[in-house]
Amino acid sequence: MIAAPGTTAWYVYGVVDASASLPPGRLRLVEEGPLAAVAGAVPLSEFGEEALAERLNDRRWLEVHVREHEEVLQRLAAGSTVVPFRFGAIYRQLDDVAAMLQERRADFTAALARVRGRIEVGVKGWADREQVSASLGDAPPQAASGRAYLERRLTERQRVEQVAALLADIAGDAHARLLRHADEGVANRTQPPELTGRAESMILNGAYLVGGDGAELAAEVAALEAEHRGRGVSFETTGPWPPHNFVEPGEGS
Amino acid sequence: MTVAEPTPLQEQITLLELVDRVLHKGVVLTGDIMLSVADVDLVYVGLRVLLTSVATLDRLQAEGAA
Numbered sequence: 001m002i003a004a005p006g007t008t009a010w011y012v013y014g015v016v017d018a019s020a021s022l023p024p025g026r027l028r029l030v031e032e033g034p035l036a037a038v039a040g041a042v043p044l045s046e047f048g049e050e051a052l053a054e055r056l057n058d059r060r061w062l063e064v065h066v067r068e069h070e071e072v073l074q075r076l077a078a079g080s081t082v083v084p085f086r087f088g089a090i091y092r093q094l095d096d097v098a099a100m101l102q103e104r105r106a107d108f109t110a111a112l113a114r115v116r117g118r119i120e121v122g123v124k125g126w127a128d129r130e131q132v133s134a135s136l137g138d139a140p141p142q143a144a145s146g147r148a149y150l151e152r153r154l155t156e157r158q159r160v161e162q163v164a165a166l167l168a169d170i171a172g173d174a175h176a177r178l179l180r181h182a183d184e185g186v187a188n189r190t191q192p193p194e195l196t197g198r199a200e201s202m203i204l205n206g207a208y209l210v211g212g213d214g215a216e217l218a219a220e221v222a223a224l225e226a227e228h229r230g231r232g233v234s235f236e237t238t239g240p241w242p243p244h245n246f247v248e249p250g251e252g253s
Numbered sequence: 254m255t256v257a258e259p260t261p262l263q264e265q266i267t268l269l270e271l272v273d274r275v276l277h278k279g280v281v282l283t284g285d286i287m288l289s290v291a292d293v294d295l296v297y298v299g300l301r302v303l304l305t306s307v308a309t310l311d312r313l314q315a316e317g318a319a
Contacts, residue, residue: 012282014279014280015280062272063268066268066271066272066275066276067268067271069275070271070274070275083280084274084278084279084280085279085280085282086275086276086277086278086279086280086281086282087275087276087279089280089282100282104282107280108280111280122270188273191269191273195269196269205273238270241274244274244275244278244279245274245278247278247279247280248278248279248280248281
């Protein structure tokens with residue numbers, strides 16, 4: 001992509017070893033010592049500071065570019081170890097990209113070592129609260145009198161608390177068990193139903209960094225699924241992902 | 254990874270998955286031009302409204318077509 005100076009900027013997707021090779025296309029490697037940034041030219045009319053703030057609220061635009069960011073990282077991850085950057089690392093000059101690499105060399109070298117030979121797998125836990133509640137035994141009896149009504153309301157409230165406590169236990173236990181089959185893991189904030197669009201509640205939003213193909217982790221997910229399916233709790237995996245969750249210090253465990 | 258033609262709902266879930274990783278995770282830099290964390294939080298709020306309204310729109314269109 002050739003454009004007049006001052007109309008394009010460099011969008012950086014992530015960092016790889018300088019020895020990595022890129023698939024043919026519009027991306028380029030900006031090498032600095034043992035590291036290289038993967039960058040692509042973007043128009044300032046869309047990625048300039050003010051333009052970007054506006055575009056971020058355009059769902060279509062956001063979707064296209066968030067997908068593109070992920071696709072580039074997935075392609076890179078297929079052949080190299082990659083340290084993903086958060087969306088929106090934009091530099092005016094390639095020299096600025098090289099300077100950033102030099103400044104953060106120690107961090108990126110450590111991050112590459114941390115994720116080398118590993119993949120990120122997502123595991124989500126879902127609960128059908130009604131089914132979970134039913135699995136706890138008989139529902140409270142129908143109210144016949146005022147006093148019975150109050151007792152029933154109390155029992156119902158206790159039941160909701162029981163379900164919440166049980167689900168917290170299941171999610172905590174699942175995360176602990178999955179961690180045993182991973183080098184690192186993190187239980188992220190669960191996504192609310194208005195975003196997931198699902199009737200079940202999300203009870204676990206985990207990400208795990210695993211070596212090899214993650215077969216052990218997959219087997220543990222299958223075991224969890226078999227154990228809890230009857231009471232309305234299910235588990236699913238996503239990925240493999242580039243290691244988004246395991247490249248900032250302090251994330252993961 | 255995906256084989257079947259995704260439904261609008263599945264597309265939203267996938268986008269949400271992507272947003273959770275691409276906008277909320279990864280190395281954070283202070284660059285020449287750089288998204289601030291506050292902007293990302295705003296995106297998340299904005300996206301929530303958009304996804305909800307898109308879901309409603311999709312449902313209304315489906316009902317209209319039925």
